[in-house]
Amino acid sequence: MDLDVTDAEEAFRGEARAWLAAHVPATPLPSLETAEGFAAHRAWERRLGADRWSAVSWPTEYGGRGASLLEWLIFEEEYYAAGAPGRVGQNGISLLAPTLFAHGTEEQRARILRPMARGEEIWAQAWSEPEAGSDLASLRSTAVRTDGGWLLRGQKTWSSRAAFADRAFGLFRSQPGTPRPHQGLTYLMFPLDAPGVTVRPIGRLDGKPAFAELFLDEVFVPDADVIGEPGAGWRVAMSTAGNERGLTLRSPGRFTAAADRLTALWRANAAPSDTALRDRVADAVIGARAYQLFTYANASRLASGEALGAESSLNKVFWSELDIALHETALDLLGPYGALADDADDAPEHGSWAEGYTFSLAGPIYAGTNEIQRDIIAERLLGLPKGRR
Amino acid sequence: MRFLLTAEQREFGRTLDGMLGACGTPSAIRAWASGDAKPGREVWARLAAAGVFGLAVPQEHDGSGLLPVELTVAFHELGRHAVPGPLAETVAAAAFLGRLGDGAAAAALLPGIASGTAVVSLCMDGPYALDADAADAVLTVRDDTVHRTARHGPVQPCADPARRLARPLDGVLLARGPAVTAAAAHALDIARLATAAQCLGLGRALLDGTVSYVKERTQFGVPIGSFQAVKHRLADTLIALEFARPLVHAAALALATDAPAAARETAAAKVAAGEAAYAAARTALQLHGALGYTDELDLSLWIRKARTLRDAWGTPAECRARVLADPPDGN
Ligand SMILES: Cc1cc2nc3c(=O)[nH]c(=O)nc-3n(C[C@H](O)[C@H](O)[C@H](O)COP(=O)(O)OP(=O)(O)OC[C@H]3O[C@@H](n4cnc5c(N)ncnc54)[C@H](O)[C@@H]3O)c2cc1C
Numbered sequence: 030m031d032l033d034v035t036d037a038e039e040a041f042r043g044e045a046r047a048w049l050a051a052h053v054p055a056t057p058l059p060s061l062e063t064a065e066g067f068a069a070h071r072a073w074e075r076r077l078g079a080d081r082w083s084a085v086s087w088p089t090e091y092g093g094r095g096a097s098l099l100e101w102l103i104f105e106e107e108y109y110a111a112g113a114p115g116r117v118g119q120n121g122i123s124l125l126a127p128t129l130f131a132h133g134t135e136e137q138r139a140r141i142l143r144p145m146a147r148g149e150e151i152w153a154q155a156w157s158e159p160e161a162g163s164d165l166a167s168l169r170s171t172a173v174r175t176d177g178g179w180l181l182r183g184q185k186t187w188s189s190r191a192a193f194a195d196r197a198f199g200l201f202r203s204q205p206g207t208p209r210p211h212q213g214l215t216y217l218m219f220p221l222d223a224p225g226v227t228v229r230p231i232g233r234l235d236g237k238p239a240f241a242e243l244f245l246d247e248v249f250v251p252d253a254d255v256i257g258e259p260g261a262g263w264r265v266a267m268s269t270a271g272n273e274r275g276l277t278l279r280s281p282g283r284f285t286a287a288a289d290r291l292t293a294l295w296r297a298n299a300a301p302s303d304t305a306l307r308d309r310v311a312d313a314v315i316g317a318r319a320y321q322l323f324t325y326a327n328a329s330r331l332a333s334g335e336a337l338g339a340e341s342s343l344n345k346v347f348w349s350e351l352d353i354a355l356h357e358t359a360l361d362l363l364g365p366y367g368a369l370a371d372d373a374d375d376a377p378e379h380g381s382w383a384e385g386y387t388f389s390l391a392g393p394i395y396a397g398t399n400e401i402q403r404d405i406i407a408e409r410l411l412g413l414p415k416g417r418r
Numbered sequence: 419m420r421f422l423l424t425a426e427q428r429e430f431g432r433t434l435d436g437m438l439g440a441c442g443t444p445s446a447i448r449a450w451a452s453g454d455a456k457p458g459r460e461v462w463a464r465l466a467a468a469g470v471f472g473l474a475v476p477q478e479h480d481g482s483g484l485l486p487v488e489l490t491v492a493f494h495e496l497g498r499h500a501v502p503g504p505l506a507e508t509v510a511a512a513a514f515l516g517r518l519g520d521g522a523a524a525a526a527l528l529p530g531i532a533s534g535t536a537v538v539s540l541c542m543d544g545p546y547a548l549d550a551d552a553a554d555a556v557l558t559v560r561d562d563t564v565h566r567t568a569r570h571g572p573v574q575p576c577a578d579p580a581r582r583l584a585r586p587l588d589g590v591l592l593a594r595g596p597a598v599t600a601a602a603a604h605a606l607d608i609a610r611l612a613t614a615a616q617c618l619g620l621g622r623a624l625l626d627g628t629v630s631y632v633k634e635r636t637q638f639g640v641p642i643g644s645f646q647a648v649k650h651r652l653a654d655t656l657i658a659l660e661f662a663r664p665l666v667h668a669a670a671l672a673l674a675t676d677a678p679a680a681a682r683e684t685a686a687a688k689v690a691a692g693e694a695a696y697a698a699a700r701t702a703l704q705l706h707g708a709l710g711y712t713d714e715l716d717l718s719l720w721i722r723k724a725r726t727l728r729d730a731w732g733t734p735a736e737c738r739a740r741v742l743a744d745p746p747d748g749n
Pocket of ligand 1: 162164187398
């Protein structure tokens with residue numbers, strides 16, 4: 030057992046650190062959940078992509094660096110430690126791309142991954158529907174066979190950043206009346222500016238148009254944009270849903286960097302006698318370290334050829350609760366400044382704690398709610414009997 | 419990086435688990451609690467034969483040299499089976515003597531620790547020595563002195579009946595000076611690591627026992643394990659234990675390489691594992707209902723251990739303060 034990194038990995042860290050030091054904007058970009066901020070983040074995504082830092086773990090032919098999982102973790106540590114901007118390309122890079130690597134055709138990979146890595150095409154995830162949240166398989170939007178493709182009809186919702194994104198991927202019912210709701214679903218991709226698509230931005234808790242509703246009226250999708258076999262969409266989607274809960278969406282670097290910032294905030298602001306606050310800071314630091322180490326252990330298992338299963342549900346519950354605890358503690362340390370919204374002139378650290386706090390509150394809801402994750406943990410990892418659902 | 423136990427380390431744990439399972443620890447725990455150390459000492463002898471107590475003893479004194487990772491593997495199993503006695507204290511005493519640089523003191527106790535014939539309690543964390551009545555020697559560290567004694571005051575009842583607490587009395591001065599302070603700091607880290615690993619094993623046993631129970635016990639016509647409130651509590655127990663585990667392993671690695679961060683890492687591991695085990699005990703008690711509140715239930719021996727182990731060798735508050743004590747770049 031060891032935690033040693035090789036010289037090559039250390040060199041990779043150095044290269045990433047140097048690049049970030051030279052390129053990370055001196056003042057943070059405006060919130061990526063606004064039109065102006067989205068544009069700024071897209072430009073940043075292009076900057077990253079131009080030097081092949083946007084998707085380091087992809088093969089070089091698609092614009093990556095062929096980095097190992099450990100190198101990716103190292104890159105993420107450096108990325109967040111450098112205070113680099115949030116990743117607006119994340120849905121595509123961490124959710125769609127792994128699906129295409131596993132289930133896509135060579136033609137799809139060649140056509141879609143490069144523009145994604147270069148930040149030219151930003152993707153939205155169109156899974157949820159008004160009547161299908163936790164019970165995702167109950168979705169009703171349909172894909173009906175037509176000449177050379179499919180016609181989409183229905184409504185998707187809570188689609189992150191779909192107000193500004195270019196394309197979307199989602200699940201549609203292509204065979205009505207199957208015995209089980211998970212059957213007869215097809216996974217496909219469509220442009221958000223295609224004829225028949227109406228995008229209605231929805232304000233989130235802080236009013237920013239962070240997600241959107243999509244109304245689909247006879248939207249044509251060619252066969253080339255179906256991922257995997259028609260009708261087998263559930264299996265395709267679920268085989269990569271673990272990415273959303275587990276490591277690739279929430280790398281530990283994000284939390285270790287936040288814990289370091291929190292510690293600095295505590296040293297600068299807290300009364301030494303306030304041991305209750307000190308204990309919370311310590312717990313956040315310990316939690317971030319635990320998450321980092323847990324990820325290293327998982328990375329080691331993957332590297333030795335083991336597969337991960339329901340363990341990603343452990344990650345999901347842990348990181349989402351850790352994220353809230355980190356941010357709540359920071360707001361408490363900020364005292365009266367903690368109440369300021371992220372765009373207030375006086376908001377400390379350019380409003381990053383305030384914005385991070387609002388976003389952290391959604392963690393237990395998206396990527397499968399924590400209640401659903403706890404069911405998965407209890408049934409699949411502890412072997413408890415299925416209850417009524 | 420390979421941040422996973424090796425096949426040999428896992429096999430070591432499985433062997434100890436099998437052996438301890440066959441020992442029937444509950445009756446040894448109950449005997450220990452009533453002052454009869456004999457069955458407990460028999461378990462110790464078997465553990466010593468498997469090499470457990472030599473894991474913090476230098477090779478020249480018949481040990482294996484300090485092997486913190488193997489120590490965590492062993493203490494996980496000791497915790498899982500709730501083995502009674504001053505376990506962390508004995509290996510911490512070994513680590514202390516190994517660092518002290520006093521050949522005579524080391525030669526007098528270390529070979530016996532490795533072979534299991536010397537049960538040694540180390541007292542530097544509060545007024546009471548653990549299991550002084552069953553120990554062959556008690557080492558007491560105060561400031562920069564260390565005394566050795568075999569005498570102690572009356573045994574005080576403890577919240578964990580298998581912990582027998584007594585004040586050590588006078589004794590012979592073994593050493594004085596900065597070497598004592600340095601050795602004590604090292605021993606504290608080892609004690610915290612061993613206790614943290616013990617907590618993990620204890621918590622796992624509490625979780626496993628409770629999972630089996632909720633699958634068997636039916637109410638309202640179905641197993642109580644099919645109720646979501648029950649499931650979610652057990653899921654949280656698993657999460658806390660699974661995220662404490664890598665902290666314990668990283669702390670062991672830090673000690674193995676004598677890294678400057680070792681004290682911080684052991685403190686972090688101790689907080690997380692101690693709290694996880696204690697939460698596991700609360701869950702076990704709750705989900706066993708009134709049965710969990712009886713001392714007839716063997717699992718109650720585990721339940722009662724969790725709180726005292728969580729607070730041994732540094733309360734959570736002390737350990738949290740230690741985590742933040744270093745400046746950020748000091749490592
Ligand atoms: C910030 C944010 C971004 C999002 N981005 C996207 C996106 O990009 N694309 C996308 O497709 N979706 C997105 N979502 C939607 C998200 O996936 C859903 O919110 C989520 O799946 C839960 O569905 P729901 O909101 O309909 O809640 P519901 O399913 O209605 O659940 C409401 C409450 O009931 C609980 N509940 C439901 N069923 C059970 C059960 N069986 N047992 C116990 N409790 C239960 C839930 O846990 C929750 O607490 C986003 C959500 C948020 C908040």
